Amino acid sequence: MAFLDWDQTIALNIDQIDVEHQKLIKLMNAIHDRNNESVNNKEQLADALRALIEYTKIHFSSEEKFMDSFLYPGIDMHKKIHKDLLAKLETISRDFAASDQSTVPESVFLFFKDWLIAHIKGIDTKYASYAKKA
Numbered sequence: 001m002a003f004l005d006w007d008q009t010i011a012l013n014i015d016q017i018d019v020e021h022q023k024l025i026k027l028m029n030a031i032h033d034r035n036n037e038s039v040n041n042k043e044q045l046a047d048a049l050r051a052l053i054e055y056t057k058i059h060f061s062s063e064e065k066f067m068d069s070f071l072y073p074g075i076d077m078h079k080k081i082h083k084d085l086l087a088k089l090e091t092i093s094r095d096f097a098a099s100d101q102s103t104v105p106e107s108v109f110l111f112f113k114d115w116l117i118a119h120i121k122g123i124d125t126k127y128a129s130y131a132k133k134a
Contacts, residue, residue, distance in 0.1 A: 003028065003032040005025075012120065023059075024056065027052045034048060035109075053090065066127075085115060
């Protein structure tokens, strides 16, 4: 069973963004699965975390360009929230790489899961509603 499943409760019904959100979930689930294997490789986990961060950057850029395309008035706040999450993910990745831990703490997955769902259902829903009216 996946750590986080995609369903319609977190769909924005904007195809490109929904596909990107699904990929974020898939990447997180892959890291979570690898993390729970009886034999895991810290280097592979660290690389997977980096891949998640890099894709998150791509997604945020895509989302911000989309918001820019219809002059979304809340874009500056949205960009700040994206910047703050990326800083947090960078810290998590750096701390894990420097630690003697062989697995990513479950709290990291819970944080990202809660953040992603709240973000989609909160401020992403606001720009999606605005875009549909624009």
